[in-house]
Amino acid sequence: MQRILNNPDDIVDEMLKGFLKAHSDIVEAADNPRVVKARNIPEGKVGVVTGGGSGHKPAFIGYVGRNLCDAAAVGEICSSPTAAAFLDACREADQGQGVACLYGNYSGDNMNVKMAVKMAKKAGITVKTVVANDDVASAPKDQREKRRGVAGEVLMWKVGGAKAAKGGSLDEVIAAAQKAIDNTRSVGIGLTPCTLPAVGHPNFEIKDGTMEVGIGHHGEPGIEVCPLAPAAQMAKRMTDVVLPDYPFAEGDEVAVLVSGLGATPVMELYVLYDEIDRILSGKGIKTYKAYVGNYFTSLEMMGATLTVMKLDDELKELIDMPAESMGLKQF
Amino acid sequence: MQRILNNPDDIVDEMLKGFLKAHSDIVEAADNPRVVKARNIPEGKVGVVTGGGSGHKPAFIGYVGRNLCDAAAVGEICSSPTAAAFLDACREADQGQGVACLYGNYSGDNMNVKMAVKMAKKAGITVKTVVANDDVASAPKDQREKRRGVAGEVLMWKVGGAKAAKGGSLDEVIAAAQKAIDNTRSVGIGLTPCTLPAVGHPNFEIKDGTMEVGIGHHGEPGIEVCPLAPAAQMAKRMTDVVLPDYPFAEGDEVAVLVSGLGATPVMELYVLYDEIDRILSGKGIKTYKAYVGNYFTSLEMMGATLTVMKLDDELKELIDMPAESMGLKQF
Structure with missing residues (x-):
């Protein structure tokens, strides 16, 4: 295996250290070491959160930034972040206006996000979700709810992040992100x-x-x-x-x-x-x-x-909005 | 060979077609099909040109854009662009203030750039050059002129492009780019x-x-x-x-x-x-x-x-300047 790593068990932690140092103008560490948050999140906006297994870079932490996601939960390679990490990402992103958790349709992510939503509710944080299921090949059309999320998630984050940055309410952010992935x-x-x-x-x-x-x-x-x-x-x-x-x-x-x-x-x-x-x-x-x-x-x-x-006109406006993260920079 | 291509002989032409379509907000086709130029080049500035063999993407055309290179000459995979392509890139970039051609130290590129400089002179275009030689391993220190250019070229383009965008004269652009690669x-x-x-x-x-x-x-x-x-x-x-x-x-x-x-x-x-x-x-x-x-x-x-x-202070200011190309977007 011709690869660049130390102990394979440490690769996610070490990657995170390098990522946070290299992009300290855009992101910063959160209290939970498996959460990355955006720097300088504008006050009073709806939070936008995502998360997923590692090894898909720029996804997921590469889409934390200005007019995109406010925080991301980080999992081991190809495995879901913990419910605690999703919860803490929501805590970092919440400003009392609620949090839109926009993630991909994988069993581990589904389970952990569901638990995080419940825990967040107890903590007084409203979290609503959109589950990306853009991968046509993963299930028939009449079973769209079984389809996996793939790169369409990037467009979902772009749209949801822009809607929140424009001052959209939680329901408006969720509706825009849902429309993005439905389309x-x-x-x-x-x-x-x-x-x-x-x-x-x-x-x-x-x-x-x-x-x-x-x-x-x-x-x-x-x-x-x-x-x-x-x-x-x-x-x-x-x-x-x-x-x-x-x-x-x-x-x-x-x-x-x-x-x-x-x-x-x-x-x-x-x-x-x-x-x-x-x-x-x-x-x-x-x-x-x-x-x-x-x-x-x-x-x-x-x-x-x-x-x-x-x-449509709304999606065009949201897609056109500038954005700045490691994985997506758009003027 | 598990790769995405049609006839391998067409790969550069086909890549260019896709590149120009995907990034039509940043770049456009030139008259010479092996030249890519920036859109909306500010009037009256010194031109900045590069070029090299294909297969190194984002290099070289991925650094054509705002506050970076104005045009790039495109070669076959791992071979130099022709002298005619370098010349035409200089023609596209020239606005009467001269052109800085910032390229890497490879024999084919050296030969073709030299010919292009001569042909440009006859056509009334002043072209000065900086040859990147940042690859330490390619020759001893007392033979720096033999060293190849590698990824240091990206920083040379960043610095030279910013200096030109700030209104630097041809000699000032050349001096900044030369300092960048010397450092x-x-x-x-x-x-x-x-x-x-x-x-x-x-x-x-x-x-x-x-x-x-x-x-x-x-x-x-x-x-x-x-x-x-x-x-x-x-x-x-x-x-x-x-x-x-x-x-x-x-x-x-x-x-x-x-x-x-x-x-x-x-x-x-x-x-x-x-x-x-x-x-x-x-x-x-x-x-x-x-x-x-x-x-x-x-x-x-x-x-x-x-x-x-x-x-130093000058290089910091030039590195900090915003830039927009396929390969380098910086706010």
């Missing part, structure tokens, strides 16, 4: 597996010469293993999954996010984006805003995810 | 090789269980192949190469840039940065500004580079 569909294609540092070898397999359509961020099985295809066919396969599901249609304006899974050269993400854009244009779907880069990764996995969000 | 030292550690898409297999080797200290961005041999070490020892090895060379000393204020080489998980860069920061602090060297991320890569190579720049 969003994603799919991933995996080309190589990833290796958890404490394990030392991949815990799932993608054979050379094949690719897995619909693979999850932790190697959850996709919907099809097929021969590795050129970028044009990957783009077609991805849009064939994503576009009919919402469905996106001629005349729609969308935000498009193409994220690498960690190890794919960024230049190749642009090759893929070029193909995706050609398909969208051909269908009369207009890209209002594009994000291409490593926005939601799985350690050193190769591959990419495509996320498309249908925009 | 900068870098070293890389490679953990895996990378594969050029048109070749299909790695063109150099790093054995599992080993690491190569001082490796170049194209797999140029380093100064030592040794057993893969924990992050703490990697950090010590890197600082042992970089710090004595300038030399950086107690009381210095520095900018630190830790860049992944492409495939290393970003969380591991923070583990490395934490160790580096501890060493710098222990020596009484103060980190004024830190950059951690994928700033200058080599396709899907694993490993990282460390870059340290000694700051």
